[in-house]
Amino acid sequence: MASNGGMTVRKFNALKTDVARCYDDNKCLSMLKVLFRDKVADQTLAEITCVMDLLNDLSARGHFGPDDLTLLHDTISITKHFALGKELKNKFPSFPDVKEGNISTKFELHRQKLMKLGMTLILADVTKIDGLYNEPLKRYPDSWSMIIDLEDNLEIVKGKMDDFIESLTTLNLRRALKALTEDIGDTSIATLRPSSTTDAPDTDRANKDILQEEPYIMPKLSQEDFNQLLVDVSSWWKKLGNISILKVILSEFKDIPVAQIEQKNQPNALFRLLLGPGHISPADITVLVEAAVLxxxxxxxxxxxxxxPTFPGLSKIVICRFSKHRQNLMKFGNVIDTDNIEAIGDLFDLDKQTDQWGLIFQLEKNLKLTDDPTIKESFIKKLKDNDMIGEAKALNTF
Structure with missing residues (x-):
């Protein structure tokens, strides 16, 4: 993936500056230290305090340079900073396209799985693992600090992960287990689509005939208008919407770690999670609009x-960016009897939830309810066995 003819030293330094700024602004240094553990000496990593120093060290070691930007490409892909990839491509045409689903050639599968693990764990999960391995607690500030420490103490070792996986099993951290055990090339990752697409999601291609009209294509907005729209829509959700509903809706996008969705408690912060992977932009606000409909x-x-001003209205919107599974979940949430919220939680060993949307979010997080046919049918059967017929039927609405 070497660039065509490379770039000048000055442009290369400008590119590194943009990369460093993005990752520093998002407080990703610890994440990158986990990613580059196999490429930079431990002592050097411990002393590095900013992303530019890390990039300079990697460049000096010959891991990437003006003539080969593959490492930066793979870094953006693995960390899911797709908006940065688009920014770099616009500014530096020789920068390779970063697409969701690309499999890295620069990082071993073990390292890539650790990255998926770190993006999956929320702070509550980190605390559980901390309690299992440390007395007294080390109180890690994030998953990345924990992974670094467990690697230092040889609790996480390439080729010897059975004990750690057993620990995750003991703690019932299902998403963490999935991150470490599923194939990196798994095709379940959501595919990014341009705003002009008229196809239904991949999972629904066989049902495209249910779409009776073309989905509305938004005009491209200026950055200023886009920012204003994001503020306006977010303020509406904050005032009149339900944050748990929004979390369930945005869980559609598997390239946004569920841990990040769970931690955000403001609509604007949730919507901004869509920016990095490119699900919304000034050229495409379809997801914002369809989320309002759902x-x-x-x-x-x-x-x-x-x-x-030319927007034709929400009644004209055809859902095309959300799967039938997501639409079924919304129907399910709307018909759950209040008395059954606690009962469903008890059936699936979940913490008590205050509303049905928090319940659905936890069901998905713990892989108790997914679009996998076997898991879904087992879930529906459990509902029927407990006389929750309306709820069971809702999950097969679409």
Whole structure:
């Protein structure tokens, strides 16, 4: 993936500056220290305090340079900073395209799985693992600090992961287990689609005939108008929407770690998670609009028309960016009897939830309810066995 003819030293330094700025702004140094553990000496890693120093060390060691930007490409792909990839491609045409689903050639599978693990774990999970391995607790600030420490203490070792996997099993951290055991090339990762697509999601190609009209294609907005729209839509959700509903809706996108969705408690922060992978942009706000339809937020239509006067209205929107599974979950949430929220939680060993949307989010997080046919049918059978017929039927609405 070497660039065509490379780039000048000055442009190369400018590119490194942009990369460093992005990762520093997002406080990703610890994440990158986990990623580059096999390429930079431990002592050097311990002393590095900013991303530019890390990039300079990698460049000096010959891991990447003006004539070969593959390492940076793979780094962006693994860390899911796709907006950065687009920015670099626009500024430096020789920079290789970064696409979701690419398999790295620069990092071993073990290292890539550790990255998936770190992006999956939320702080509560980290605390559980901390308690299993440390007395007293080390109180890690994040998953990356924990992974670094466990590697230092040889609790996480390439080729000798059975004990650690057993620990995750003991703690019932299902997503963490999946991150470490599934194939890196798994095709379940959501595929990014341009705003002009008229196809249904891959999982629904066989059902495209149910779409009766073309989905509305938004005009490209200026950055200023896009920012204003994001503020307006977020303020509407904050005032009149339900944050748990929004979390369930945005869980559609598997390239956004569930840990990040769980930790965000403001609509604007949740919507901004869509920016990095490129699910929303000034050229495509389809997801924002369809989320309003799925969440029943019809009143936000006037907010959208304020920025886009030609917007035809939410009643004209055809859902094309969310799977039938996601639409079934929304129907499921809308029919769950209040008395059954606690009962379903008890059936699947979940913490008590205050509403049905928090329950659904936890069911998905713990892989109790997924679009896998076997898991789904088992879940529906459990509902039927406990006389939750309406709830079971809702999961097969679409």
């Amino acid at each position: 969440g029943g937020q019809r009143g936000v239509e006037e907010k959208i028309k304020k920025t886009i």
